[in-house]
Amino acid sequence: MFLQTDGQAPLSTVLVVDDTRENLTVIGQLLRPQYQVRVANSGQRALQVAQTEPIPDIILLDVMMPEMDGYAVLASLRAHPQTRDIPVIFVTALDAVADEERGLQAGAVDYVAKPIKPAVLLARVRTHLELKAARDWLADQNSYLDAEVQRRMAENELIKDFSLHAMATLAEKRDNETGNHLHRTQAYIEALMEHLKDHPRFHALLGAPHQRHQIAKAAPLHDIGKVGIPDAILLKPGRLTPEEFEVMKTHARIGADAIEEAIRSVLDMSRGKQQLPSPDLMKPALQFLETARQIAAGHHEKWDGSGYPSGLQGDAIPMSARLMAIADVFDALISRRHYKLAFTLDDAVDIIRKGRGQHFDPDICDAFLILVPQFAAIAERFSDHPSVAH
Known part of the structure; x- marks a missing residue:
């Protein structure tokens, strides 16, 4: 997330990946009123940007790109611990049902066809950011609960050890x-x-x-x-x-x-x-x-x-x-x-x-x-x- 300096809630960071400058401009202008936007014009560049601060909260990824297409980019993202949990929405001119199925099976969370409809894209981005926030909150809660369980278990073990030693020492003192x-x-x-x-x-x-x-x-x-x-x-x-x-x-x-x-x-x-x-x-x-x-x-x-x-x-x-x-x-x-x-x-x-x-x-x-x-x-x-x- 991108932290604002005026005390308002932090903006989510969206990484837009497309090899066409016009698409980057259009999508960027659409998102900037509500989000911090980062862009990449190739698959390799996208992987670099995705691992630098601010780490994107969501990625809009084109499929048809030279050298490294969107499927290869997604596979690399999923293989890296720092990026594996970032939700990815495919934004592409490939609108056949088979293409959508392939994208979802590859691990994308959603699929938006070009030419984009602004209201649809904004709604999808908002929905998946909310889902990610919920997942992150649950993960934090689970981590906290796990840590608390471990702390309580260690505390109980310590109490048990002290109690046992006190009992044994009582016998020795006599x-x-x-x-x-x-x-x-x-x-x-x-x-x-x-x-x-x-x-x-x-x-x-x-x-x-x-x-x-x-x-x-x-x-x-x-x-x-x-x-x-x-x-x-x-x-x-x-x-x-x-x-x-x-x-x-x-x-x-x-x-x-x-x-x-x-x-x-x-x-x-x-x-x-x-x-x-x-x-x-x-x-x-x-x-x-x-x-x-x-x-x-x-x-x-x-x-x-x-x-x-x-x-x-x-x-x-x-x-x-x-x-x-x-x-x-x-x-x-x-x-x-x-x-x-x-x-x-x-x-x-x-x-x-x-x-x-x-x-x-x-x-x-x-x-x-x-x-x-x-x-x-x-x-x-x-x-x-x-x-x-x-």
């Missing part, structure tokens, strides 16, 4: 740990998944970015069940008695049961036809909760079946829980607790190496051993104290 434990274990798992994503055993579950993202997001909830452990045991300054340790072990089942209850509640509401998002939107949420449940329930299971709470063995332990097992143990070893000093990095690595095939999935353990420098860097970045023990 255990006198810091939120950095959550950051470290999450980062360890992300490093393991990135390393293992192309491994034949793990590709089906880790090959897609959204699968790895879901596990990483669920990881901080691994100890959520600690909120159900009595303070006398959870906050005991010394080592636990065997009886107390049996109570402590129940945190895995408590956390899993709490998340499972959340899953049942969502499914019950769905069956009750309460106002919930569509199944396609609910599915990722349910998958996330199930991943969180598996991690909470299984991160203390051991590869040889000697873990708790269910004594699962080998691949019967969910893969996400096997990842968390090695991340959680490594972080516990290198971290200072009220009942122990931190192990050195070398000692922690040696303990995990000895647990290969017993406590830990052998392939995940091998990945860890390769990634020890990366794990150490993560521990340093999210350290509770000045540096990791070496």
Whole structure:
């Protein structure tokens, strides 16, 4: 559009293309009282003008021109992103029905025969400019709505992440740990998944970015069940008695049961036809909760079946829980607790190496051993104290 300087509404820009000077003059004079008019006397020139400011809002295009006819011009206009949506009206002496059909099939919005009738041409131009304005408005509205949906989704995702982290941190705070434990274990798992994503055993579950993202997001909830452990045991300054340790072990089942209850509640509401998002939107949420449940329930299971709470063995332990097992143990070893000093990095690595095939999935353990420098860097970045023990 051509912006007027007197504060009035901007004039639409019309490009008139014709190889005959007289036609350009006549049509130009007809349009100028109402529109900003640009002219081109050849197909090549028309393509150049159409891509320079002010970009035309509509094009009146002659068909019969030397070198490059109107059909070729229209095809070129439609092929270029900047001009593909400009409405084109053929203005031509070809007035046979077949010619009109060909023009419309080529992508023209209308067809006006020469000699032109001024009232007809003005009416057609006005109509198609109004249609274009309506289409542009709808496109703007759709773009705005799309942007707003994306903004709201990002906002909801951020709120969800903060809420989940707050819940997980609550459990850690009760255990006198810091939120950095959550950051470290999450980062360890992300490093393991990135390393293992192309491994034949793990590709089906880790090959897609959204699968790895879901596990990483669920990881901080691994100890959520600690909120159900009595303070006398959870906050005991010394080592636990065997009886107390049996109570402590129940945190895995408590956390899993709490998340499972959340899953049942969502499914019950769905069956009750309460106002919930569509199944396609609910599915990722349910998958996330199930991943969180598996991690909470299984991160203390051991590869040889000697873990708790269910004594699962080998691949019967969910893969996400096997990842968390090695991340959680490594972080516990290198971290200072009220009942122990931190192990050195070398000692922690040696303990995990000895647990290969017993406590830990052998392939995940091998990945860890390769990634020890990366794990150490993560521990340093999210350290509770000045540096990791070496």
